[in-house]
Amino acid sequence: MIGIVSMILLLIAVYIYKYYENFNPERLHFFIDKCEKEYGDVFTVWTPSPMVILMSYESIKQALVTKGEDFTGRMGRYPDDLFITTENGGVIFSEGESWREQRRTAIHIMRDFGMGKNVMEGQVKSSMHEFMRNLDSIEDKSRVDFRWPLQILVANVVNEVLFGYHYKYDDCKRLMDYSDGLAEQAYPNLTEHVRQDVLRCEKTFDENDEAGCFVHAYIQRMKKSDGSLNHLQMLNVCNDFFLAGM
Incomplete structure (x- = not known):
């Protein structure tokens, strides 16, 4: 019995030795180059999560340009899974038809709100002027903590577009409470904030009025959609x- 166990342990040791001999993490590029010569310019490396390796310009162009939409998905692993609140939802972590529909809708709405035009530029400038006025109001300019002023500056640009309001620099505790801490701790709070x-x-939406923010515009399109919105x-x-803006 002892002999059988010893033989098994020996085989495992040999396997591990050979594995690291052939797949040296510090010389990974040599291993990949060897695989290309044996398997061609497209092959799979069987790590804990299989990786498809593209080694030629033609294969890379076909995957990322010709069939680019087929490769827009995310792995869905840590840390990405921290930011996924529903399967195939939103525009960052979705793929396929859902991604196309949400992306198309978001782009149309953002263009209506002045993306790439002077309207959006005006909103950014307005937030910058308010930011500068806040800095001017600080008495001790030799010791200025820029963390929250910059955070509020960016948040105001995003909030104005998404929700139609912005924070006052002396009244932003709600955002500070939600966004403080490490990403893993803060993200659930920020999701609740949003x-x-x-x-x-949604409570201020009136279908007879012109959309005043991204949410209102999305609701208008949602009422006319087939359920994908x-x-x-x-x-x-x-x-x-x-989150992308912050």
């Missing part, structure tokens, strides 16, 4: 934009 803003905008998707799109 959810509350979306709900507030819905409340959960709207929440995820706003969440993606808010």
Whole structure:
């Protein structure tokens, strides 16, 4: 019995030795080059999560340009999974038809709100002027903590577009409470922060009025859609934009 166990342990040791001999993490490029000569310019490396390796210009162009939309998905692993609140939702972590529909809708709405035009530039300038006025109001300019002023500056540009409001520099505790801490701790709080803003905008929506923010415009399109635009998707799109902006 002892002999059998010893033989098994020996085989395992040999396997591990050979494995690291052939797949040396410090000389990975040599291993990849060897695989290309044996398997061609497209092959799979069987790590804990299989990786498809593209080694030629033609294969890279075909995958990322010719069939680019087929490769827009995310792995769905840490840390990405921290920011996924629903399967295939939003614009950052979705793929396929859902991604195309949400992206198309978001681009149309953002263009209506002046993306790439002077309207959006004016909003950014307005937030900058308010930021500068806040700095001027600080008495001790030799010791200025820029963390929250800069955070509010960016948040105001994003909030104005998404939710139609902006924070006052002397009244921003709500945002500070939600966004303070490490990403893993702060993200659930920020998601709740966005959810509350979306709900507030839904209550102020009037289909007879012109859309005053991204949420209102999304609701207008949602009422005319086949179901691909819905409340959960709207929440995820706003969440993606808010986090990307922050």
